[in-house]
Amino acid sequence: MKFAPRRRPVCFLLALGLLACSYAEAQDPLPSWNNGPNKRAITQFVADVTRLGSSTFVPQDQRIATFDNDGTLWVEQPMYTQLAFALARVKALAPQHPEWKQQQPFKAVLDGDMKSLAASGERGLVQLMMTTHAGMTTAEFETIVTDWTRTAQHPRFHRPYTECVYQPMLELLAYLRASGFKTYIVSGGGVEFMRPWVEQVYGIPPEQTVGSTIKTQFEMKNGSPVLMRLPDVDFVDDKAGKPVGINKFIGRRPIAAFGNSDGDQQMLEWTAAGPGKRLMLLVHHTDATREYAYDRQSSFGKLDKALDEAKAKSWVVVDMKRDWKTIFPASAQGK
């Protein structure tokens, strides 16, 4: 065999790309989406911006699509996955911190007392995040995240969090890439919490992952350079921070943006404000049976003002229950 499967020289990839071109034209690119106006709005937009010679054509280098992560690409209930990770880290680190038994917000975590945890407010939450996300090198943190995502399971779906991703959105990502888009994550979550697994799960490389950051510092440790993670917030990539993050990290305005909450409102506004054809889409969680149903009152992924704006401006609002044939991919672990 000339090409081993895990080795990917450029020419082989290019040839594959050519094949993919013909393939994409022949198949339904979104098989897990029910036919209807929302699916049609997506395929129509892609056709409009890729049709050579049309007035709505967009050159390939400008086909930037940004995706929120929590609640848009993967489950964010009963709590953000990164928060579940932080709680698990507190439990794992507790033997080295006997004082936590008496000290909030750690005591609440160890007691499983979510009420006291909520009462500790944003200050408690930041303390929790800094304690569990800082004080190690970037390489050490990557190992911690990788180990956790390999073993942790979602409490309701009993499968790894990385398999609690939305099959219809995986198809949408692949469809956009096959149509010459560069797909980005633009998440309020920590960028170094996502980068270790996004490529394998979403096909999005680390360098196309934008998120919140904490400060890091270049240091020499035993003669080798390391980046130490400091307990100090650098950038919050949420709400009005999302356009800021897009401009800072990508430097181009997206022509398509996908979200599910008020945290994505400004990203969609920023996307909509450019010239030419645009696609703004919100995932509305309407399926309590297969996933969750929540919007205006939710602690995680609150969708209120953005829903009103979406309706007023005719952005696409995906009705998860009606629009999606399946929610999750077939589990890699079997059933």
Added chain:
Amino acid sequence: MKFAPRRRPVCFLLALGLLACSYAEAQDPLPSWNNGPNKRAITQFVADVTRLGSSTFVPQDQRIATFDNDGTLWVEQPMYTQLAFALARVKALAPQHPEWKQQQPFKAVLDGDMKSLAASGERGLVQLMMTTHAGMTTAEFETIVTDWTRTAQHPRFHRPYTECVYQPMLELLAYLRASGFKTYIVSGGGVEFMRPWVEQVYGIPPEQTVGSTIKTQFEMKNGSPVLMRLPDVDFVDDKAGKPVGINKFIGRRPIAAFGNSDGDQQMLEWTAAGPGKRLMLLVHHTDATREYAYDRQSSFGKLDKALDEAKAKSWVVVDMKRDWKTIFPASAQGK
């Protein structure tokens, strides 16, 4: 004609890529480099990491190469180009600021008094940068930069700054890309000063341009969202900041890094510290006749500690005078 030249559908690009593959194998990829140990070190490195089945092979997605800009890809004498831009902006804005005639560091700029400007120190310089780089939207700033780079000329070479780029480095960028590398700029310069022109000049898209940033803020202006540039430094992508910027913006460690000054030392150290084959290269400005000769004593692009480390660790040190057949590309404007 089936494909118009300025429209680039994915399949056409892929086909071009396939052609480029065969082409790259047949030609000298670095015609402006004199044969010798430095050119050989580059081509040997590329051969080592791209040879399928070899123990030194690096998968394509990990072939990240980072390039400093000032003094590595374009001229940084007699001063950083971005500083020349700032001085020109002060002159352009002066009619709206009569008070500047009496006020340092602006008075020094208007009088062409570089001694007083230098005496204003870092504080004066920051004031100059903030006054000329903030207080407008990102879109307005992009227009200002684009207009200036189109018209401004280098005082010695009498050609646009964007043509005071190094032909051998343009070839190196193209060679690495043809070998499956993703090429990045990692510069101490402002990212929004570079992004408007880097794609056309270097073939590096805005999203692969890392640099220093000032804070921006999402605002509604006449009902449209804009990003306002604030007079507040966000991140300095220089010295120990370069590995931090690489980790933050790219999220992967480069396997090849190119610089020319002490500002690049930590980037090269960070690159060198990864496993497998690595290429660390410094451009040493040794050619006063065709360009400039400077190193340990220079105000701009000081090369001192990094030169010692390069020698001690056998990093490639390009001797501009000896290694480069030509310095600049043929001028687009003619001679």
